[in-house]
Amino acid sequence: MTKTKTTFLARALAGLGLALSVVLACADEAPPMVAQQVSPSAWYVEGVSALGSPANQNFISNAAFVVTPAGVVVIDALGSPALATRLVAEIRKHTSQPITHVIVTHYHADHIYGLQAFKALGARIIAHQAAKVYLNSDTARLRLEVSRQELAPWVNDDTHLVEADEWIDGEKNLTVGGVQFQIKPVGPSHTPEDLAVYLPSEKVLFAGDLVFRSRIPYVGQADSRHWIAALDKLLAFDAVVIVPGHGPLSHEARKDMQLTRDYLVYLRESMGRAAQNLEPFEDAYKNTDWSQFEHLPLFRVANRMNAYNTYLLLEQEAR
Numbered sequence: 001m002t003k004t005k006t007t008f009l010a011r012a013l014a015g016l017g018l019a020l021s022v023v024l025a026c027a028d029e030a031p032p033m034v035a036q037q038v039s040p041s042a043w044y045v046e047g048v049s050a051l052g053s054p055a056n057q058n059f060i061s062n063a064a065f066v067v068t069p070a071g072v073v074v075i076d077a078l079g080s081p082a083l084a085t086r087l088v089a090e091i092r093k094h095t096s097q098p099i100t101h102v103i104v105t106h107y108h109a110d111h112i113y114g115l116q117a118f119k120a121l122g123a124r125i126i127a128h129q130a131a132k133v134y135l136n137s138d139t140a141r142l143r144l145e146v147s148r149q150e151l152a153p154w155v156n157d158d159t160h161l162v163e164a165d166e167w168i169d170g171e172k173n174l175t176v177g178g179v180q181f182q183i184k185p186v187g188p189s190h191t192p193e194d195l196a197v198y199l200p201s202e203k204v205l206f207a208g209d210l211v212f213r214s215r216i217p218y219v220g221q222a223d224s225r226h227w228i229a230a231l232d233k234l235l236a237f238d239a240v241v242i243v244p245g246h247g248p249l250s251h252e253a254r255k256d257m258q259l260t261r262d263y264l265v266y267l268r269e270s271m272g273r274a275a276q277n278l279e280p281f282e283d284a285y286k287n288t289d290w291s292q293f294e295h296l297p298l299f300r301v302a303n304r305m306n307a308y309n310t311y312l313l314l315e316q317e318a319r
C-alpha cells in the first residue's frame, strides 16, 4: 500500500472513529424516553427541563398518546424526527394499533419537528388554523435554519415544517374507536393557536404549554392576559390528571396550574406598574423581587426575556 493510501485509510478510520464516538456520546447522553401511564388508556413521555441541545436531541417538551380500540391518538410530536421515532417505539410497546391522529397543541419547534415521522405513518394532523400565520412566516423559516445548525444532527436538512391536514377554528369533538376527545382552542395565550385536549372518559387534560411545571414558563410573544383567563377555563374541565407541555404530571390541577398562573400575574403586575410609571425596564427589572421564582430551573435563561416581553406588552396595553 502506498503511503498516500495508508494516510487516507488512517484518516478515514480516524474520521469514522470520531463520527462513531460522537454518535455514541450523543446516544449516551440522550435523555431516556419511557412512556409513563397516565390513565387506563393514556401515556406520556416527559422531556428534560433544559434548552434544546444536540445532547438532549431537543427532548425538552412532553408528548402523549391515547390508545383506542381503533387507533392511537398522539398529542404533540416532540422536537426532532428522531425523538418522534423513539416515541413510536414506545407506543409499539403498548399497542399495535395504527397511529391515526396527531393533535398539535401549538407550533413551537420543540412540539412539532417530529411531525414528519407521524405523517409518514399516515397519521392525520389536526391543529388550530391560527398557526398558519406562523408556519408561513420568516420567523418559522429562520427558526428552522438556526435549529438545523444548533441541533444537528437531530434537526437537519431533512427536517421540515409540516402543515396540518385539518385546520380547526373552533371546538371539535373527535371520536376514535368510541373514545371521545374534546379539542378546545384556548388561544391566544401561550401562542395564538393553543389547543387543549380533554379525554372525558378518563378525566385527563392535555394542557399543552398553557401549563408549565418545575420550570420557568417560556412567555415569548404570549398574550399573558388571555393566558391567565384560559387557565381559569381549563380549571372548569374538572380534570383528575393534567399532562402539561413541560414537566411532570399533575394530580392537583388547581395547585399545579397555580405556578404558571402566579408567575404570569406577577410579571404583569410588576412590569405593568413599571410601564405605567414610565420606569425604564432595566431599573424595573433590578428593583423587582424575583425571590419566589428564582429557584426554578431556567430562571436565569428565561426570566429576563419574559419580563422584557411583558413590559413591552403592557406598554402597548396601556396606550
Ligand SMILES: [Zn+2]
Pocket: 106, 108, 190, 209, 218
Ligand atoms: Zn411552547
